[in-house]
Amino acid sequence: QVQLVESGGGVVQAGGSLRLSCAASGITFSSFGMHWVRQAPGKGLEWVAFIRYDGSNKFDTDSVKGRFTISRDNSKNTLYLQMNSLRAEDTAVYYCAKDRSMTIWGQGTLVTVSS
């Protein structure tokens, strides 16, 4: 059974840091690129970052450049999102999703940045 499980969300003050994790099971994790996507309360989906299957290339959206870093550990079947210099506008549910077409999603983890 294919499953992605996010963790690491919580409440943090503006300017603080959090690291999100996404544990994969039921798939050959090392074969697929992975995304982070977020959804602010009551808003639409926003793509955040992508990492290729082997970690060789990473891409992210302008609003998180220099603050967020996507990474992965294929030996642990785990995807990460290191979030620094957090802002109130980063408050959202963060989802990880499998492959270019985002064919599998996790249940999400809520990040709340208090100002």
Add this chain to the structure above:
Amino acid sequence: QSALTQPASVSGSPGQSITISCTGTSSDVGGYNYVSWYQQHPGKAPKVIIYEVSNRPSGVSNRFSGSKSGNTASLTISGLQAEDEADYYCSSYTSSNTWVFGGGTKLTVL
């Protein structure tokens, strides 16, 4: 990285068909066949219903179909059912090696 353009809302009666459009540019929708559609029910994670413009994952009803013409992709739902009431999002790969979503469309089944 401008969002793709979707109608804010659409509605239809049970049994009818509806189409949701997703308009981008030649740098995203028009330039690549990496257009996907997602269904999201309240409080739930999104679920892919169409990928690579017109491919349907196993387990997704054949009432859902996708297509593309120029810079506009479309999702058609035929034989509307109450359970189809949800938010729908399109996404596309872009020439900047990024991905972009549409603003989302709320489908109401009357």
